[in-house]
Amino acid sequence: MPSHAIVNDFAARRRPLLDVEADGPLATGAINSFAGRGVAMFFPLGRPATWRVIAMAAADVGGSAAGAAGDAGSDLSLAELQAVVDEPTGGAVRLRDPVWLTRFRLHHRQTARYRAGRLFLAGDAAHIHSPVGAQGMNTGIQDAWNLGWKLGLVARDLADPRLLDSYEAERWPVGRFLLRYTDRVFGTLTRAISSGRVAGWAREVVVPHVLPRIVGSRRLRALAFRFVSELGIRYRRSPAVAEGEPRLHGGPRAGDRLPDARLSQDGRPVWLQQAVVGPHLALLLCGDADGWDAHRLAVLRARHPAILSVHRLVRHPAPAVPGVLVDERDEALARLGVREAAQYLVRPDGHVAFRCAGRELGALARYLAASFRPPAPP
Secondary structure, eight states, rough: GGGEEEEOOOOOEEEEEEEEEEEEETTTTTTTEEEEEEEEEEEEOOSSEEEEEEEHHHHHTTSSSHHHHTTTTTOOOHHHHHHHHHHHHHTEEEEEEEEEEEEEOOOOOEOOOEEEETEOGGGGEEEOOOOTOOOOHHHHHHHHHHHHHHHHHHHHTTGGGGGGGHHHHHHHHHHHHHHHHHHHHHHHHHHHHHHTTTTHIIIIIIIIIIIIHHHOOOHHHHHHHHHHTTTTOOOTTTTEEOOOSSSSSSOOOOTTTTOOOEOOOOOTEEEEHHOOOSSSEEEEEESSSTOOOHHHHHHHHHHHHTEEEEEESSSSSTTTTTEEETTTTTTHHHHTTTTOOEEEEEOOOOOEEEESSOOOOOHHHHHHHBBOOOOOOO
């Protein structure tokens, strides 16, 4: 992408980074942070050196690029890093025997577009940011998975090329939110550390008020996990998903991730996502196994044999039908919002492409016909 495509550039900041030995008042095996004029953080590494050190001069902590601009392109010396560390530590920590040292530039950037014709960007090529939250890898993997299955179908002429437009529509807002979140968290942390308020804030606010609520609340723990893991991402506004008629009230909507639940299949325990999510579009028929239009199902399978797999989810075992998913605890069907019958079409990335209530498959057939193609005759 050309440089003018950058839409978010939150003050690229160059900071010293090195693996080194250090002498002074450092707690072994723990993260040591010092604040005063600037910030110095010592992370226990072990090998190839005892400490990894990240230091920020006072001019950089507030988030301005002015203090970092002058060092662009310059080599970093141990003496220079020692001078930066001396300010927050009061000269109490002496550095020696560096294994390597460098400057790292912290960017918060996102390309204006994730697609330009036949060019697609994903992962660090599309967005770079502070490592706060440790979500960069998850986001990059989800970018690639979101794009990969769509490219695979279009390249095999099994889907309309317009399906590729949904990649940017779905993933660009995720990258934008991630950049805003990491920039705010990083700025808050560095300002708190530089002001020396972290220990007091943690002691007076986090420990007595925040931690008990998080640890004691199953719902808050689940929300925190879904946020950090990014399993709660939704694509409800995507042009590639649709709600069918009659509407299904409750359960994950089109664009949401398929929930997981414990089931049994042919007498063996299995998880819903494990059984359903795969390289195909998975049609999950929820309700009594013998209540569906066998002829219409056969037509759908014949039209989309290369991309469509069919799965049945029932409350009670049906010995005559092998491979049926049995929800004896009514856990999966409750999470899917199913009382009598419903249908879910699940994408290879685990998100719901289409859903509706009832057993009529006409709306599903129209959805498939609009975006997916039958294989070309041999």
